[in-house]
Amino acid sequence: MRIHNILQYTEHHRYYIFRDFSLSSLDYKMLSLIYQPMIGAFAVAFYQQLYHGIAEGRSGYSSLEPQRRLFLGLGLEMNERGRRHLIEQASKLEAVGLLQTSRLGLSDQADVIYEYELAEPLSPAEFFRNMHLTMLLRDKIGKYAVISLRESFGANEPDELADAEMTKENISVPFYELFKLNMQSVDDELEQALTEVAPSRQSAERQTLATAAIPYGEIILRFPRNSANRRYVERLRSDEEQMAQVNYVAYKYSLTVADLCRLLDEDGIFSEGGGLNVDELQLRANQLYRQDKKREGDRQRTLARTQFTRGEPEESDEMTEEYEVLEQDFLQVPNQLLGRCDIQQYNMLMRNEPHTRFLQRFFPGAVPDWIERAFERIDLNYKLAAPVINVLIHYVIGANEAQRVTKTFLDAVASNMLVKQIDTFEKAVQYVREQAQVEQEKERRKDAAASYGGAGGGAYAGKGGSRTGNRGASRKPAIPIVQDGQAGSAVSADELEELRKLARKLDGK
Numbered sequence: 278m279r280i281h282n283i284l285q286y287t288e289h290h291r292y293y294i295f296r297d298f299s300l301s302s303l304d305y306k307m308l309s310l311i312y313q314p315m316i317g318a319f320a321v322a323f324y325q326q327l328y329h330g331i332a333e334g335r336s337g338y339s340s341l342e343p344q345r346r347l348f349l350g351l352g353l354e355m356n357e358r359g360r361r362h363l364i365e366q367a368s369k370l371e372a373v374g375l376l377q378t379s380r381l382g383l384s385d386q387a388d389v390i391y392e393y394e395l396a397e398p399l400s401p402a403e404f405f406r407n408m409h410l411t412m413l414l415r416d417k418i419g420k421y422a423v424i425s426l427r428e429s430f431g432a433n434e435p436d437e438l439a440d441a442e443m444t445k446e447n448i449s450v451p452f453y454e455l456f457k458l459n460m461q462s463v464d465d466e467l468e469q470a471l472t473e474v475a476p477s478r479q480s481a482e483r484q485t486l487a488t489a490a491i492p493y494g495e496i497i498l499r500f501p502r503n504s505a506n507r508r509y510v511e512r513l514r515s516d517e518e519q520m521a522q523v524n525y526v527a528y529k530y531s532l533t534v535a536d537l538c539r540l541l542d543e544d545g546i547f548s549e550g551g552g553l554n555v556d557e558l559q560l561r562a563n564q565l566y567r568q569d570k571k572r573e574g575d576r577q578r579t580l581a582r583t584q585f586t587r588g589e590p591e592e593s594d595e596m597t598e599e600y601e602v603l604e605q606d607f608l609q610v611p612n613q614l615l616g617r618c619d620i621q622q623y624n625m626l627m628r629n630e631p632h633t634r635f636l637q638r639f640f641p642g643a644v645p646d647w648i649e650r651a652f653e654r655i656d657l658n659y660k661l662a663a664p665v666i667n668v669l670i671h672y673v674i675g676a677n678e679a680q681r682v683t684k685t686f687l688d689a690v691a692s693n694m695l696v697k698q699i700d701t702f703e704k705a706v707q708y709v710r711e712q713a714q715v716e717q718e719k720e721r722r723k724d725a726a727a728s729y730g731g732a733g734g735g736a737y738a739g740k741g742g743s744r745t746g747n748r749g750a751s752r753k754p755a756i757p758i759v760q761d762g763q764a765g766s767a768v769s770a771d772e773l774e775e776l777r778k779l780a781r782k783l784d785g786k
Contacts, residue, residue, distance in 0.1 A: 491527055577658065
């Protein structure tokens with residue numbers, strides 16, 4: 278419940294309730310064992326008080342009442358603390374899908390009316406199919422308690438039926454085979470009466486997982502008959518939960534029926550017992566999605582190169598108009614182009630030239646292939662504006678720093694520009710200046726830290742105290758090593774003769 282001013286939600290405001298369902302014993306069990314651990318007993322009590330605001334066995338609207346009745350029924354004080362507490366409990370109910378709150382304003386009055394629309398608790402199968410609710414329940418009571426609760430809500434089929442592999446045939450009789458209606462006589466009075474007494478609204482639709490809406494028949498029709506996984510895929514017909522997960526993965530990664538069948542046919546998708554391994558299916562679907570995305574990007578770049586080679590007129594007329602660059606938006610000329618153009622000419626080129634021609638000015642010969650492909654991808658796939666790409670070239674390549682000219686850095690800067698919605702030359706210039714200030718601040722902090730560390734180490738070393746080993750000096754012992762540049766002392770003739778005698782003696786001569 279979004280209440281910006283606490284005075285807009287008081288015990289004096291009126292409210293009414295709407296519901297079009299009735300709670301069963303299974304619903305009460307869901308509220309007690311599933312919803313109560315997630316949102317608390319007070320929120321469930323608030324839900325039940327709203328539910329009983331309409332007589333049992335009926336549905337529709339309640340009468341208009343002041344909210345003082347809710348405060349007194351829940352034992353809350355009618356002050357700011359009580360209002361905030363009631364707002365918090367209503368927000369919990371709204372978050373788990375049990376309540377929708379609306380505020381109605383009357384045109385002829387300054388007062389507002391609050392509407393509480395109740396929703397029916399989810400069935401056990403629907404609840405555990407919603408992963409965000411299941412994860413919340415797991416965080417509240419633990420994984421093993423969730424497993425135990427799910428088992429307590431269902432009755433297992435007999436072992437004799439579970440182990441046997443039988444064919445299922447629907448022999449139910451449809452309506453029109455048994456009953457014949459007289460369609461010639463239309464009762465207009467009955468239709469009008471039913472329309473008048475019908476509820477003026479329908480209950481809110483539940484939020485379900487997004488789905489690709491691929492039916493089981495489409496999957497089994499295209500699935501190979503001799504596949505080892507076909508018997509597991511056939512079980513999906515009677516397992517709505519796994520079919521929902523399969524359709525969600527297909528929707529998430531834009532899979533076609535053929536792609537989905539190919540993934541279900543791979544090893545490791547199903548466990549030995551025939552259960553669907555959702556994590557493995559998502560992993561492989563993600564790999565397929567990335568491959569398709571890469572191929573689509575390559576195809577777009579190839580088509581763009583083909584059109585550029587043919588010289589189509591649409592491309593040639595884009596840069597006919599030349600835009601001026603204000604002096605406050607000038608960027609300095611890089612070292613590579615010093616002496617070849619002044620600052621005004623350089624900024625005019627950067628503002629109006631295509632990135633392919635502007636990039637060639639930084640290289641004496643051909644542009645390296647990987648750099649050309651990187652900026653080609655930024656142009657055709659990321660859809661950055663041409664002046665923004667030229668500013669990116671100035672920032673990355675014009676800085677004349679080798680550690681910047683990498684594919685990772687290019688992608689990082691381009692992605693950052695997309696996130697910050699840099700779509701004009703002026704915004705790109707401002708972005709480059711801000712990044713330069715950030716880098717200067719980092720260098721300043723690094724130099725300050727280095728100077729502080731050097732001064733501290735020298736002070737401790739001069740004192741000769743016991744902290745020298747902890748702050749300035751190394752903990753390893755100082756081991757003397759032989760220097761290559763040391764000059765050896767000269768050997769006299771007598772010493773040289775003695776060494777020769779010793780060598781002949783050792784050789785046995």
